[in-house]
Amino acid sequence: MKVRYFAWVRERVGKAEEEIDPPAGVATVGDLVAWLSRQGEGYAYAFENPNVVRSAIDKHHVRANARIAGASEIAFFPPMTGG
Amino acid sequence: MSVTIRLQREPFDAAKEIAALTRGRTDIGAVVTFAGICRDDENGEPIAALNLEHYPDMAEAEIGRHIEAACRRWRLLGVTVIHRYGRIAPGEGIVLVVTASSHREAAFAAAEFLMDYLKTRAPFWKQVEKPGGKTGVKIWVEAKTSDETAAERWDGECRSKA
Numbered sequence: 001m002k003v004r005y006f007a008w009v010r011e012r013v014g015k016a017e018e019e020i021d022p023p024a025g026v027a028t029v030g031d032l033v034a035w036l037s038r039q040g041e042g043y044a045y046a047f048e049n050p051n052v053v054r055s056a057i058d059k060h061h062v063r064a065n066a067r068i069a070g071a072s073e074i075a076f077f078p079p080m081t082g083g
Numbered sequence: 084m085s086v087t088i089r090l091q092r093e094p095f096d097a098a099k100e101i102a103a104l105t106r107g108r109t110d111i112g113a114v115v116t117f118a119g120i121c122r123d124d125e126n127g128e129p130i131a132a133l134n135l136e137h138y139p140d141m142a143e144a145e146i147g148r149h150i151e152a153a154c155r156r157w158r159l160l161g162v163t164v165i166h167r168y169g170r171i172a173p174g175e176g177i178v179l180v181v182t183a184s185s186h187r188e189a190a191f192a193a194a195e196f197l198m199d200y201l202k203t204r205a206p207f208w209k210q211v212e213k214p215g216g217k218t219g220v221k222i223w224v225e226a227k228t229s230d231e232t233a234a235e236r237w238d239g240e241c242r243s244k245a
Contacts, residue, residue, distance in 0.1 A: 007208035008223050059141035079226035082207025
């Protein structure tokens, strides 16, 4: 699946997007955040406070308990500051 | 019901957008516009410009979903939402919301509802560029709790009506 990062999450991870293949057992967005946090320093920094980072599956806002099975694009970003 | 959603780098012209929304329509009795404009300060500190990052496809989808929600709550005859991205200088518009209805109540309420949701749910992120021409002095704007509270009050009204 494709993962996209925006704003300071993107800066901390060091890339805007990537294809990932998480192991079985990574079932929810929260699991994915925990797994990503172990993929390097930048990831750990981006997700150091997982409650702050927002997520979306296929362009819909979701919470940490959302299941990722069947998702084609998952995005992580800070609280929004548009408008 | 005419709906226009545009995400663009270029400035917008509010008068032109109102004219486009109301042209040839004699059923519209009220138009409300809200324009969000870039100030020259952020928390009392001077700024050179704002840089807006966005998640293109989701931003358009999310704005569309909030317009649909507004249409379920009020009798609207037209909605235009334009949100800019990229570099925006003080004095320039950032966002434009135009709502049209037969009578003013719906247009006023829907414009406020849409803005409250755009602030907290549309995937845009503002970054402040500090003056002085020093490269690299860019700071992400932090989300405000007051904006969350403003959006949440509409949820509350939904629940109290149910």
